[in-house]
Amino acid sequence: MSDASVWPVFEDEETEPRPTGPVIQLRGARKTYKSGSIEFEALRGIDLSIADGEYVAVVGPSGSGKSTIMNVLGCLDTLTSGEYLLAGENVEELDEIELAAVRGRRIGFVFQQFHLLPSLSAWRNVELPLVYAGVHRDERRERAVEALTKVGLGDRIDNRPGELSGGQQQRVAVARALVGEPTMILADEPTGNLDSRSTEDVLALFDELHEAGRTIVLITHEHDVAARSRRIVQVRDGLIQSEEVLA
Numbered sequence: 464m465s466d467a468s469v470w471p472v473f474e475d476e477e478t479e480p481r482p483t484g485p486v487i488q489l490r491g492a493r494k495t496y497k498s499g500s501i502e503f504e505a506l507r508g509i510d511l512s513i514a515d516g517e518y519v520a521v522v523g524p525s526g527s528g529k530s531t532i533m534n535v536l537g538c539l540d541t542l543t544s545g546e547y548l549l550a551g552e553n554v555e556e557l558d559e560i561e562l563a564a565v566r567g568r569r570i571g572f573v574f575q576q577f578h579l580l581p582s583l584s585a586w587r588n589v590e591l592p593l594v595y596a597g598v599h600r601d602e603r604r605e606r607a608v609e610a611l612t613k614v615g616l617g618d619r620i621d622n623r624p625g626e627l628s629g630g631q632q633q634r635v636a637v638a639r640a641l642v643g644e645p646t647m648i649l650a651d652e653p654t655g656n657l658d659s660r661s662t663e664d665v666l667a668l669f670d671e672l673h674e675a676g677r678t679i680v681l682i683t684h685e686h687d688v689a690a691r692s693r694r695i696v697q698v699r700d701g702l703i704q705s706e707e708v709l710a
């Protein structure tokens with residue numbers, strides 16, 4: 464599973480022009496949540512640039528705004544003020560349909576709670592992004608099986624999530640994130656529910672993705688996990704407190 468040559472799916476990168484500037488650019492990003500008359504400022508002015516192909520970890524205490532950042536970066540939520548440029552495109556100007564298209568084309572998500580559909584087999588879960596992308600049935604199955612093989616689950620394609628361990632379920636989720644060949648992987652506590660062995664499996668997959676040129680933003684509580692990235696961004700109380708570039 465650690466041989467980078469087992470990722471042929473990443474070879475045809477040039478389907479759209481590569482961005483020349485940073486792939487992610489947040490400028491003065493603010494996010495205020497409102498529930499009733501109560502307002503909470505979860506992001507209080509974040510500036511963050513991430514270049515194409517970078518592997519960045521976002522760390523910080525519970526409630527510091529990490530998932531809020533991830534939701535904004537993943538076009539799942541929008542800013543209250545400030546700017547988010549994704550591959551040079553101002554996301555704040557896009558409507559829901561355009562946002563969904565950007566998500567589908569560019570972003571693969573991995574969450575702490577794998578978010579697999581329990582009634583579907585592993586390969587059916589993995590093919591879902593391709594269903595939404597309008598890919599033909601036969602090709603969908605082929606690519607889903609290929610992605611599952613790459614995460615070491617080629618022999619589990621017909622198993623449902625309930626028949627797989629937590630680590631295996633997260634690898635299915637990684638396969639699902641990859642199958643659409645996104646330029647960017649956003650992972651929010653992807654190892655939060657995993658034992659150390661499965662954590663290592665998932666981090667090894669991320670290493671390979673990074674080597675294959677994918678941009679990875681990894682949110683984590685755990686310093687050991689963050690240390691696998693190349694840059695650590697420390698968030699506290701909705702602000703970037705410090706950044707550290709790793710060797």
Ligand SMILES: Nc1ncnc2c1ncn2[C@@H]1O[C@H](COP(=O)(O)OP(=O)(O)OP(=O)(O)O)[C@@H](O)[C@H]1O
Nearest residue numbers: 496497498503505524525526527528529530531532
């Ligand atoms: N939909 C919401 N409505 C109101 N407040 C929210 C909402 N979502 C998040 N918040 C608040 O915004 C702050 C940041 O939340 P966020 O989920 O980004 O934190 P986090 O750093 O991901 O925390 P954790 O490590 O616990 O996952 C928290 O104080 C949280 O209570």
Ligand SMILES: [Mg+2]
Nearest residue numbers: 529530531651
């Ligand atoms: Mg969170």
